Amino acid sequence: MKRSSLSWIATSLSLLLVALLLIACGSSTGTDDGTGRGTTGGPPAAVNLTADSLAVNPGGTTAIRAAVFDDSGAAVGGTTVLFTLDNPALGFVTRSAVTDGAGVATALFTARGQGGEVNCTATAETGTVAVQKLVIREATAPATMAVIVNPSSVIATGGATVTAEVRDIAGEPVPNGTLVHFNLVNSASGSITATATTNSGVATATFEASSLTGNAVIEVNTGSVNTSITVSVEQAPAATIEFSGVDFQVIALAGSGGPAKPENTDLRFTVKDANGDPVKSREVSFQLEGPIGAYIDLSGDGTPLTLDTPTNAGGIASVTLHSGTQMGTATVIASIVDDNDMIRFVRSSVVSIGGGVPSAKWFSLAATVRNVPGLNLNGATTAITASLADRFGNFNILEGTTVSFFPESGLALDDVSRTLLRDGLATVTARTQGGGPEDVIPQPWEIDLQNHMLTTYGQRFTGHPRDGLATILAYAKGEEHFNDSNANGMYDIGETFVDTTADPFCDYNDNGLYDGPSSPDPEEWYTSADNSGIYNGATNGLWDPDKYLHDRVQVLVTGPPLILSATSTFAVLNGKCETITIAVCDRNINPLTADSSVEISTDTGKLGGLVKGRFPNEAIIGQDAASHAQLIEFPVQICDDDPRTDLETPATITITVTWKDGEGDRPLTKIITGTVN
Numbered sequence: 001m002k003r004s005s006l007s008w009i010a011t012s013l014s015l016l017l018v019a020l021l022l023i024a025c026g027s028s029t030g031t032d033d034g035t036g037r038g039t040t041g042g043p044p045a046a047v048n049l050t051a052d053s054l055a056v057n058p059g060g061t062t063a064i065r066a067a068v069f070d071d072s073g074a075a076v077g078g079t080t081v082l083f084t085l086d087n088p089a090l091g092f093v094t095r096s097a098v099t100d101g102a103g104v105a106t107a108l109f110t111a112r113g114q115g116g117e118v119n120c121t122a123t124a125e126t127g128t129v130a131v132q133k134l135v136i137r138e139a140t141a142p143a144t145m146a147v148i149v150n151p152s153s154v155i156a157t158g159g160a161t162v163t164a165e166v167r168d169i170a171g172e173p174v175p176n177g178t179l180v181h182f183n184l185v186n187s188a189s190g191s192i193t194a195t196a197t198t199n200s201g202v203a204t205a206t207f208e209a210s211s212l213t214g215n216a217v218i219e220v221n222t223g224s225v226n227t228s229i230t231v232s233v234e235q236a237p238a239a240t241i242e243f244s245g246v247d248f249q250v251i252a253l254a255g256s257g258g259p260a261k262p263e264n265t266d267l268r269f270t271v272k273d274a275n276g277d278p279v280k281s282r283e284v285s286f287q288l289e290g291p292i293g294a295y296i297d298l299s300g301d302g303t304p305l306t307l308d309t310p311t312n313a314g315g316i317a318s319v320t321l322h323s324g325t326q327m328g329t330a331t332v333i334a335s336i337v338d339d340n341d342m343i344r345f346v347r348s349s350v351v352s353i354g355g356g357v358p359s360a361k362w363f364s365l366a367a368t369v370r371n372v373p374g375l376n377l378n379g380a381t382t383a384i385t386a387s388l389a390d391r392f393g394n395f396n397i398l399e400g401t402t403v404s405f406f407p408e409s410g411l412a413l414d415d416v417s418r419t420l421l422r423d424g425l426a427t428v429t430a431r432t433q434g435g436g437p438e439d440v441i442p443q444p445w446e447i448d449l450q451n452h453m454l455t456t457y458g459q460r461f462t463g464h465p466r467d468g469l470a471t472i473l474a475y476a477k478g479e480e481h482f483n484d485s486n487a488n489g490m491y492d493i494g495e496t497f498v499d500t501t502a503d504p505f506c507d508y509n510d511n512g513l514y515d516g517p518s519s520p521d522p523e524e525w526y527t528s529a530d531n532s533g534i535y536n537g538a539t540n541g542l543w544d545p546d547k548y549l550h551d552r553v554q555v556l557v558t559g560p561p562l563i564l565s566a567t568s569t570f571a572v573l574n575g576k577c578e579t580i581t582i583a584v585c586d587r588n589i590n591p592l593t594a595d596s597s598v599e600i601s602t603d604t605g606k607l608g609g610l611v612k613g614r615f616p617n618e619a620i621i622g623q624d625a626a627s628h629a630q631l632i633e634f635p636v637q638i639c640d641d642d643p644r645t646d647l648e649t650p651a652t653i654t655i656t657v658t659w660k661d662g663e664g665d666r667p668l669t670k671i672i673t674g675t676v677n
Helices: 002-027 444-457 625-629
Strands: 046-051 061-069 080-085 091-093 096-098 104-111 116-123 129-136 144-150 153-155 159-167 179-184 190-192 195-197 202-209 214-222 225-234 239-246 250-252 264-273 283-289 306-310 316-322 328-337 343-347 351-354 364-367 381-387 402-407 411-413 417-419 425-432 469-478 547-557 562-565 569-572 577-585 597-602 606-609 612-614 633-639 649-660 665-676
Touching (some): 061 129, 080 091, 080 104, 096 104, 104 116, 104 129, 144 214, 144 225, 153 202, 159 179, 159 225, 179 202, 195 202, 202 214, 239 328, 364 469, 381 547, 411 469, 444 577, 444 625, 569 577, 569 649, 633 649
Parallel strands (some): 153 225, 250 351
Antiparallel strands (some): 046 061, 080 096, 179 195, 179 214, 239 264, 264 316, 364 381, 402 417, 469 547, 562 577, 577 633, 597 612
16 A cells, blocks of 8 residues: 555656646747746747837937837747937937837937938847938927917907917027918808918917807927917907998099090998997098099088998998099098997908090100011011000000001011000001002112212112111090190190191101102001091190100011122231221121121131121111111221231131021121232
8 A cells, every 4th residue: 555655646747747837838938048037939030119209309308119029929027228420419218128018118319409311220139120200309399389369369350460489499589481381170251371380499370260159279380399379269349341342443633524434423331240240320420631623522511531420221321422633543431330349440452543544745656686687587567565554654545545556567466455444555466468668759868878879889779778677556535635734634715735637647658748649659557537538637736635656667677688788808918907898798688687687708808897786776877878778888998917928828707697587596607708918
């Protein structure tokens, strides 16, 4: 019995020892790495690195957390993680840390005083790494922000100013130009300036409330600093007044208007209750601000600038603004007393008071391109602009005035009339087509010029300068200019004026006179002011407030260059010079198009005189043959530049013309050969 018991006990102890060994070796996931600490999970296979704050102020800190996982995704505890920085000059970090039971190792990053970016790397024991970028703010970056709103309570549709004072970590104002963002949490609350920049650390935005009452929450942020502020929006007062409209934004001076330019205009104002419904029989007080002589009260009670009137059933009160004899701008201020005995007022839009009709003194015409290449080219363009103003030189009250245009042959317009805009200008585009202007009889000086070209250059011309001149006529209804001697802004009998002819005409031959069907020159186009169909060039000796005003502008329509030389060769003697005159012109002996150029050079000897030239943007012709020739001639002098050597040397003079034909540069060359000793 005893032996059996001992044997059973020995057998039991052996089985227990085996079980304990099995538990120690196989059932547990923990190991001892020889350092005395235990680990959980398999070998590290992945690291996830995060920071409590990705942006740190200079001198500030943030926790860096490395989560380590094995290949099954289980957290690895008890393993060492090494933390390093790629730029230690910007900060320092805990060198190493051991993961806790959740597999997380925590280090502390501390920024130094310099702003910038630094990468933090976490490396687990098996070489598994993760990288996290940290930003160290500049010392001047926003750190604190105080926001106020003034007033803190507004009525519906009212406004307030939101001011943000931004400072850096040192408590100093952030640099000028720092961007601050403003946003309404509920956009139905109204509107606010979206962004503003700081000046001395302060950024300002404007809040405009809608009709929605309650609290409007405004979010403000700059950099990483965020805050908000609330504005209380209260119910509108029991009555409000609004400007509703005006019949005419522009009216004429007293005595200068007409059906197209009235001398008065109605302005309307509407009174509403808190629900937006019209309020009738509410007294409205009007106050005029405008030039002397303008008025709103016709009663003659000595208060022409003020008037009281009740609203009608639609809540509307109207007032009529009358012009005086001085130009300027006028506004009407309307006010009411609401149910809370508070004064509410509103200002009308601006009404301009001016002369109302164009004045002959200020009627002028201009062309952007004064010399167009149209004798052989269709489609070259120039803009023709009529500039108008009233008797005071005020152009912005002439909007709606119609200006008519008519071109001489060789030009066509994109429109025959234009309506003036607020700038007092009317512009049409003229393009070349159908040949050139009307051929007209040459004047004596033009015949002299033709003879000069034949004698000097051996070139016979059938055309002459005025054959290239094209006239564009513009006309509009307006008033004759007068001398306002008493400065009352109106024409008074006895004041001097400039009497103008009745009918505008297109002066083809540029003699300042209308040439009819019996003229040897082409009959000139005209418009009949009285619709009689008969040209009337008379003046009536009376100041006319309503008649055709007109002006004309001329452009040169020119063709390809002719390069002419007074001699076909030259022979410069030893130590001497020879003068050669060169002409560059078109078939009508006119200068070339604007910016066309002439350059004259030689390969032997020395050139002097007019060796370079560029044609201007002008429609100029001479008053006589000599003055016109100077527009097209280039006198040069070629000289022997080495008188010590008496050796006859071949020489060439090269004339290079670059012609602007409207589509590009067209180079042409002429060469004169000779000798220089």
